[in-house]
Structures are given as C-alpha cells and as structure tokens.
Amino acid sequence: MAPPSTAARSKPSGPVPSGALRRGLLHYALLRIGSAADALLDAIDWQPTAAEAPSTEADAFRQLREGLGPQADWVWPSPDSPTWFRPPHAEYATQLQRFRELWDDRESEILELHFGRMLEPAEIGYVMGLDAASIASVIERARQQAEATFGRTPPSRSSDMAGAILEAYAPGLGTRESLPSTPAEPLAVGAMVDQRYQVESYIGGGAHADVYRARDRYVHNHIVALKVARERVSSEAEQEHALREIRCLASVFHPSIAQLKDHGWLDGRLWMVMPLYEGETLAERLERGPLGREEATQIFVALAEGLSAIHAAGVRHQDVKPENVMLAELGRTGGGERPVLPVLIDFGVAVSGDERFLAGTPDYAAPEIAARAGGAEAPAPSDRSDVFSLALCLRDALSPECRAMTELSNESLETLLRRRATQPSELPPEKQLRDLDERFQRWLALDPEQRPTASAFADELDVLLEPERRRVRRRRRLRWGANAALISALIVASVAWNLHQRAETHRARAQVERERASQASRRAELAEGELEEESRLRQQLERRVQDLANSGYSREELLQQLAEAQGTIADLELDVRRQTIESNRLRRSNDQLEEAYRRLREDSAMRARPAARAAAPSAPAEAEPSAPEAPPAQVAAGTEATE
Secondary structure, three states: OOOOOOOOOOOOOOOOOOOOHHHHHHHHHHHHHHHHHHHHHHOOOOOOOOOOOOOOHHHHHHHHHHHHHHHHOOOOOOOOOEEOOOOOOOOHHHHHHHHHHHOHHHHHHHHHHHHHHHOOHHHHHHHHOOOOOHHHHHHHHHHHHHHHHOOOOOOOOOHHHHHHHHHHOEEOOHHHOOOOOOOOOOOOOOOOEEOOOOEEEEEEEEOOOEEEEEEEOOOEEEEEEEEEEEEOOOOHHHHHHHHHHHHHHHHOOOOOOOOOOOOEEEEEEEEEEOOOEEEEEEHHHHHHOOOOHHHHHHHHHHHHHHHHHHHHHHHEEEOOOOHHHEEEOOOOEEEOOOOEEEEOOOOOOOEEOOOOOOOOOHHOOOHHHHHHHHHOOOOOOOOHHHHHHHHHHHHHHOOHHHHHHHHHHHOOOHHHHHHHHOOOOOOOOOOOHHHHHHHHHOOOOHHHHOOHHHHHHHHHHHHHHHHHHHHHHHHHHHHHHHHHHHHHHHHHHHHHHHHHHHHHHHHHHHHHHHHHHHHHHHHHHHHHHHHHHHHHHHHHHHHHHHHHHEEEEEEEEHHHHHHHHHHHHHHHHHHHHHHHHHHHHHHHHHHHHHHHHHHHHHHHHHHHHHHHHHOOOOOOOOOOOOOOOOOHHHHHHHHHHHH
C-alpha cells in the first residue's frame, strides 16, 4: 500500500525513537510499505510516552500503527516478495512461507510483534487494543505449530523455535533497492572447492556462512571444516570486509583459537579451511547442567589465554558467547578419558584494535557496546569488552539461575541494551558461589577500566579453586589431628600395657621367690632332720656297741642283735631314699618354675614391641631387649645340684 501522505504533517515534536527501537519500528513498517518506511518514521509526530502505556516500546509501536492507517488497508508481502527475509536454503524458505500462511493478518501481527519486535502480550494488547489472554493463546499455538513445521531442530540461525518464528516475520535487509543479491545455493555432497576440498556433509551455518565437513584430497585421510560465505561480493570494499576474519585468524597462533589453514574465492564467495573439531559447544555442554569449579577453571583459563593472544595481535573477537566456544575432544588417554580443548571459534565479526565496527550477540555484549548500539555516548569498545563477555559466560556456566535468566529473558532488545549499559549485571544467587561476588563485580564492571585484561583474568581464575584448597587444608588438619590423637592413644595404651606387664612380671617374680623360699625352707628342714636322725642313730649304735662290749652275750644273742641292727639300718636306708625322692621332686618343681618365669619374660617382651612401634611409627626401630639375667631360681638350682 502507499504510505500515508506526509505533506500536512509537522516536524516531530516528541522524542524521536533511536537506536534499536528505531530499527524495530523500521522493520515493522518495511513489511507493510517497503522503501517508504524511513520517510514515514521521520514524518510521524512522536509524542511522549503515555502514562497508561506499559512501556516506551509499546507506546512507540502504537503511534507507528496509528500513523500507518486503518488495519484493513494493510497488505502483507506476497510469498515471492524480496521484502521477506530469505534464507539461503530453498527448503527452509519454503517452510517459512508455509508457516506464515497458517495465520490471518491479526494473528500474524501478534506473532511479528512478539517474536520479531520482542513485545510481551500486555504490550501487544496495548498496541492492538486486544486482551492479553487471547494474545498469549495465539503465541502458544504458534510455538506448537512451529515444531510441526520446522521439526525439533529448525535450521534457523539460533537453531531454536523462537528463532525460526522470528525469521518467519523478519524483513529483508533494508528496502527493495538496498536488498542484497540472492545468496547462492548450498554446496552439494561431493562438490569440489579449489580442486582440493571435497564436501562430505553439511555441518551447520550461522548468519553469514555455512560450514561443511570436507576431505582434503592432498593429504591422506585428512578431514577439515570448510566455511563458505553465503553472500557473493563484487566490489573491493566488500572483499575487504569479507577478509576481516581471514586477517584476524592469520594473525594469531594459540591452541584455543581456531587456526586458518587455507582460503580462497568460489563464485564470488569467500571460503576458508579450518581444523574440524569433534565435540560440543559450551552451550550444548551447559544443557546437561552447570560446570563445576575445576571444569570451569580448565575451560575458561584456556579461553582467557586465547583472548590474551588475539588482543596481543591487535584483534577483538566481539562475539564471545557459549555458542562460539567449542569443547574439542582430543584423543583418548590411557585411562579411557578424552581430554577437552576449549577453542574460540567464529571470528566473523572480529575487528582490529582501531576499528569501531560493532556486532555480536546482545545477551553477552559489554556495557559500552550496548550503549553505543542504543545510540548513547559510551567509551570506545576495547579488549576489555571481550573480557566482560567471557566473564558473563563464566557466570552463566557456574550459575544455573543466571543462565536461565539469560535464556528465558523476554525483554525487548531496546530494554536489554539499556539495562546492560546502565545497570550492573546480576551476581550468581547460589550460596556456594557467594565467595565470587567481589570478583564478578570487577570482572563485570560497567566501567571497562575497572575490568582486568584477558591475561590478568586468566590468572585471577585461580580463585575458583580456593574453596577446594580450603577443604583440602581442612581435611589435612583433621587428618593430622586424628593421627595425633591416635598416636597419643597408642602411647597411652603402650605405657599402660608396659605398666601392666611390669606388674604381672613383679607378681610372677614374687610368686617364684615365695616358691623358692618355701623350697629352701623345706630343704633346710629335711637336712636338719637328716642330721638329727644320723646323730640319734650314731648314738644308738654306740650304745649298742657299748652294750655288746659289756653284756657278755652268747653267739646266738649277738647274731640276733645284729639282725635287729641290720633291720634298723634298712629302715634308715629306706628313709634316706624317700628323702632323696622328695628332694628330686622339689628340684623338678623348681625347674618348672624357672621355665615358666622365662616364658613370661619372653611373652612380655614380644607384646611390648608392637605397641612401641605403633606409638612411634616414624622412629627408628629400637634395639632388641637384652636377654634377662639368670633368675635367682637358677642359682638356687645350681646350689642344690652341688649339694
């Protein structure tokens, strides 16, 4: 339709939208009136935001809608109109058109305002004069229908449903006159590039290029990643712009920076060859859950060192985000694990240090870049802008809540840029990450001068491991305390055991001494009895001899007396044998006591050794105890044997 007449309109008297909001309004108008959209935005008499408006964005779209005229006169672009966003793949373009045809004009406008202009149901209701509940219902049905149309993994630049719906209602780049030429079709399997690289399969694509798995025919069994730009370039200025990524990659060598192997031109499109990494992106890894501190340290120290290398070469990446970090799996180790090498990829919007070209992902843009994108004054982008983006990736990698806030944020681009430029970034709310608050405040500072350089950031990431080091020190102290308590207990037990053994030894020795004294007493009694009996017998014999001498007995009487004397002698000999037997028994008893005493000493020494070793495990082994002196019982036995 023709744009409304602007002859009678006065110059704008209200706040003229600028920055991201103006671009959103321009896209909204481009789909309806084409190249006249710029003139219409300049002609509208923009009024200050109404008090009842839910947001500045909603009020601006309402004023634009009123400026466009009655809704009944609006005409959506035809399927073949270049005003629509046209993806490089014909199949995806057909899917987008099929999705658009499912909705009437009112529903299409709701989807455009929500997915394309980032307005919420309440804001859309204010713009269109509808209730928020019916708008939310249309949005939910669109999400369900998108999966049926595009599949579970749509080929959109963001690879998600919301991105596909956004592209369904995205305009081409500018007006009809400024739209670029139609992109070339993707390369077919088997296609040759530079007579060297043979395409094996399509890997994926971004906003400006497609990436293929290709075989290098000059190197045996060598597989590479072949990146081919979607747009053809013809002028020298366009070629210089396309070669930006080549210059950035060629100027840096670091394991965590994707290396350039080869490049050239194919039908006016730039192509380049890089290593083909096996693995997953950091964004895909975070879908399984947050990183632990040790894993985050390994990944982000390498990335920070890679950034330091490109900064030293005078290059800014400008688009650091989880999707642009490849966790490349290297060969398996002896233990079966596959080490991971973090690699920073996609230098498509990288610039040299003196360039002021702005690009990247708003979700991870530094405050100064967000401010300039919104049209505000701010410090020039610098190397520390990349540090901010990397620190924000680290925050989201550690904190599930922060990552959810980033992914599920429904705020408009204008609101996001304004908040990023003026408000400090949220800190991780998890209790276990509170010790990092001070660090994140500096790493994510609004003032770039307060942030560290990439090299200093890599060094400071060691703080992530401090809690584990504290736990190790605490466990070591507890272990030493437990060992000290155990050693003390062993020493006390050893001392108590030694005292107990000494007491037992003293008791046994006292028992032996008592037995020895008892035996000596009995031997003395026996000896005294023998002497008394011998004296009595001698006296008796002498009396008998005297009696015989004085008696005058006959031969028969003497023989009788002799027989009586021999009987007495036999009785005496029998008593002597009995005493000898008793003496031998006492000797054997003494030998048994001595043997028991010896065994008791040996047992006491053997039990004391383990206790001593446990009490002092690191001390040198003590000398073996010397053999005990011969107990007094042996002396007594020797004396008795002499007797």
